[in-house]
Amino acid sequence: MTDTSALDKPESQAAAIWRQFRQHKGAVFGLCVLGFLIVFTLIGPLFWQAPELTTTQQILNKNKPPSWAHPMGTDQIGRDILERMMQAGRVSLAVGFAAMLIAIFVGTFIGVLAGYFKRLGGPLMRFTDMFLALPLIPLLLVMVMLFRDKIAGVVGPEMGAFILIVFAIGVTSWMHAARIVRGEVLALKEREYVLAARSIGTPPRRVILRHILPNVISPVMVAATLGIAEAIITESVLSFLGLGFPPDFPTWGRLLFDGLQYMQLYPERVTWPGLAISLTVLSVNYIGDGLRDALDPKARGR
Amino acid sequence: MLTYTLRRLLLAIPTLLLISLVIFLLVDLAPGSPASEIPLTVPPEVREKILESLSVNQPIFVRYLLWLKQFFWVEPLNGIDWLFGTNYAEGMQRIISYQTRSPVFPLIGERLPQTLTVIGTAYLVGVLIALPIGIYSAYRQYSLFDQFGTMFAMIGFSVPTFFTGTVFIIVFGVWLGWFPTKYDTTLEVTDWDSFVKQLRQMAMPVMVLGLANAAAISRYMRSSMLENMRQDYVRTARAKGMSERTVVLKHVLRNSMIPVVTIIALGIPSIFGGAIITENLFGVNGIGAALIGAIRGNDLPMVQTLAFIFAILIVTFNLIADVLYGLLDPRIRYD
Numbered sequence: 248m249t250d251t252s253a254l255d256k257p258e259s260q261a262a263a264i265w266r267q268f269r270q271h272k273g274a275v276f277g278l279c280v281l282g283f284l285i286v287f288t289l290i291g292p293l294f295w296q297a298p299e300l301t302t303t304q305q306i307l308n309k310n311k312p313p314s315w316a317h318p319m320g321t322d323q324i325g326r327d328i329l330e331r332m333m334q335a336g337r338v339s340l341a342v343g344f345a346a347m348l349i350a351i352f353v354g355t356f357i358g359v360l361a362g363y364f365k366r367l368g369g370p371l372m373r374f375t376d377m378f379l380a381l382p383l384i385p386l387l388l389v390m391v392m393l394f395r396d397k398i399a400g401v402v403g404p405e406m407g408a409f410i411l412i413v414f415a416i417g418v419t420s421w422m423h424a425a426r427i428v429r430g431e432v433l434a435l436k437e438r439e440y441v442l443a444a445r446s447i448g449t450p451p452r453r454v455i456l457r458h459i460l461p462n463v464i465s466p467v468m469v470a471a472t473l474g475i476a477e478a479i480i481t482e483s484v485l486s487f488l489g490l491g492f493p494p495d496f497p498t499w500g501r502l503l504f505d506g507l508q509y510m511q512l513y514p515e516r517v518t519w520p521g522l523a524i525s526l527t528v529l530s531v532n533y534i535g536d537g538l539r540d541a542l543d544p545k546a547r548g549r
Numbered sequence: 550m551l552t553y554t555l556r557r558l559l560l561a562i563p564t565l566l567l568i569s570l571v572i573f574l575l576v577d578l579a580p581g582s583p584a585s586e587i588p589l590t591v592p593p594e595v596r597e598k599i600l601e602s603l604s605v606n607q608p609i610f611v612r613y614l615l616w617l618k619q620f621f622w623v624e625p626l627n628g629i630d631w632l633f634g635t636n637y638a639e640g641m642q643r644i645i646s647y648q649t650r651s652p653v654f655p656l657i658g659e660r661l662p663q664t665l666t667v668i669g670t671a672y673l674v675g676v677l678i679a680l681p682i683g684i685y686s687a688y689r690q691y692s693l694f695d696q697f698g699t700m701f702a703m704i705g706f707s708v709p710t711f712f713t714g715t716v717f718i719i720v721f722g723v724w725l726g727w728f729p730t731k732y733d734t735t736l737e738v739t740d741w742d743s744f745v746k747q748l749r750q751m752a753m754p755v756m757v758l759g760l761a762n763a764a765a766i767s768r769y770m771r772s773s774m775l776e777n778m779r780q781d782y783v784r785t786a787r788a789k790g791m792s793e794r795t796v797v798l799k800h801v802l803r804n805s806m807i808p809v810v811t812i813i814a815l816g817i818p819s820i821f822g823g824a825i826i827t828e829n830l831f832g833v834n835g836i837g838a839a840l841i842g843a844i845r846g847n848d849l850p851m852v853q854t855l856a857f858i859f860a861i862l863i864v865t866f867n868l869i870a871d872v873l874y875g876l877l878d879p880r881i882r883y884d
Binding site for chain 1: 567703708711718719825829844845856860
């Protein structure tokens with residue numbers, strides 16, 4: 248008589264990953280902080296809206312210290328800083344996610360091509376190496392400076408800045424993803440199940456989509472998480488140097504740049520956006536760390 | 550080893566040529582070129598003359614080749630002339646800045662010492678902070694010190710230098726008043742007082758850049774030490790009865806330094822990139838500040854030259870790191 252009820256239902260993969268992820272204290276902390284920041288920027292504006300002011304009221308309202316009406320005070324032209332922090336956070340996070348998506352898409356595409364097709368591997372990796380040797384920050388600055396007005400003329404200053412910066416960051420940060428994916432694909436290609444799929448005449452496109460891509464997802468996800476942090480920092484560097492977003496469509500980097508002039512009198516105008524950037528990047532890095540542990544099946548067993 | 554080095558050197562040439570082409574095309578084909586800056590009221594023949602004086606009226610590949618010739622032939626010749634008082638480069642056209650109408654290289658030469666003193670010291674400080682932290686946190690893995698070190702590294706990774714810089718300025722420059730908030734480029738070190746002054750004004754930029762670099766390097770040092778601590782030769786050394794000090798600081802440290810040295814070499818070009826921010830924040834008048842100034846002033850030759858110099862730095866230090874790795878680790882043989 249065997250008692251089968253003693254055997255638990257086998258854990259699903261997602262549950263196993265989540266269980267491992269929860270053990271990483273930093274990652275859980277990161278997830279909470281990032282969640283809070285996302286809620287703050289996305290849902291915050293629904294509850295918190297500074298009243299529309301006339302020009303006179305705005306002038307009277309400028310440089311106010313924190314109060315119940317303005318929890319973070321007001322800036323040099325009477326705008327509520329809390330509201331601006333929320334708007335800026337939306338843009339900052341959106342830039343991070345969008346640039347990461349581009350970088351991961353390009354990186355995975357090139358990595359898979361270079362790993363799967365032997366003939367493309369050499370030239371594509373040379374191409375990747377060349378991109379790695381480009382001086383990125385100077386080039387990004389030049390790109391933004393030279394193309395900003397042209398693109399702004401076509402789609403408007405806000406959308407123009409957004410598209411240009413997301414695109415510029417995306418096409419200059421796919422290299423690490425490509426290298427990781429290529430390494431994985433090179434190893435996967437030799438596995439029996441890929442050989443089996445090929446032996447029954449599966450076309451390369453389907454082998455890649457069905458058998459290879461699902462197996463490179465975990466390193467790609469880790470790279471993607473870290474890519475968000477990278478993109479947010481790069482964007483804020485551009486904004487910090489005054490070559491990022493326009494002042495009426497701010498990001499956290501831009502707010503920091505605007506606050507620099509008033510740094511000596513109102514240091515909190517610099518510290519709030521700076522803290523927001525740092526916390527976002529820190530939490531995203533911790534999440535990436537935790538994901539790396541959780542997605543590795545060898546580490547998960549322990 | 551020599552063949553490998555030579556092969557890498559030869560491979561670097563097409564890479565650099567490609568990068569130079571990318572930089573040249575990006576800057577040159579951009580809509581903000583000088584031809585579009587000339588007001589429409591200028592009569593066409595004058596316009597022609599202006600374009601000719603900027604030498605932008607020729608086809609693009611001619612200009613690219615001319616630029617390459619200027620960069621790789623005329624400017625080095627000028628350097629030789631300047632060093633030895635010869636005149637090989639007489640009558641050859643140099644790369645001229647649009648902003649100052651003077652050759653680009655002497656301008657960069659003026660700026661370079663500022664960058665090198667600040668950045669070089671910062672990197673040195675960073676390495677000196679990072680190595681002991683890395684070594685000790687590996688030796689006492691999972692101790693309180695190690696956890697603190699991990700946290701320090703994570704924060705160092707994540708907090709951007711422009712934010713640490715502004716916080717430093719607010720705390721040490723404004724509230725405490727220990728250090729000046731702006732770097733005085735004209736200061737000359739002649740006696741003890743001016744030396745102290747120089748140290749004080751360098752303190753903040755050096756600490757900001759140094760801490761950012763220390764974070765990454767200490768992590769590499771730690772993981773490299775950990776890997777070596779588990780090796781058999783360490784057990785052998787201990788079994789022979791060697792002191793803990795000799796085992797850790799001689800046997801393990803020397804072997805762990807191999808990857809760390811390459812990481813340090815690889816990091817050098819990127820700190821020049823990071824210097825752009827720090828120089829801008831503290832008002833250090835170095836090449837990073839020159840680049841920002843040139844970009845704001847639409848000074849294409851200056852931007853192209855500086856960007857290409859950054860690229861040469863990256864390629865050179867990649868090469869140095871690879872060769873160093875082979876030299877230091879006898880197990881690695883490339884040929």
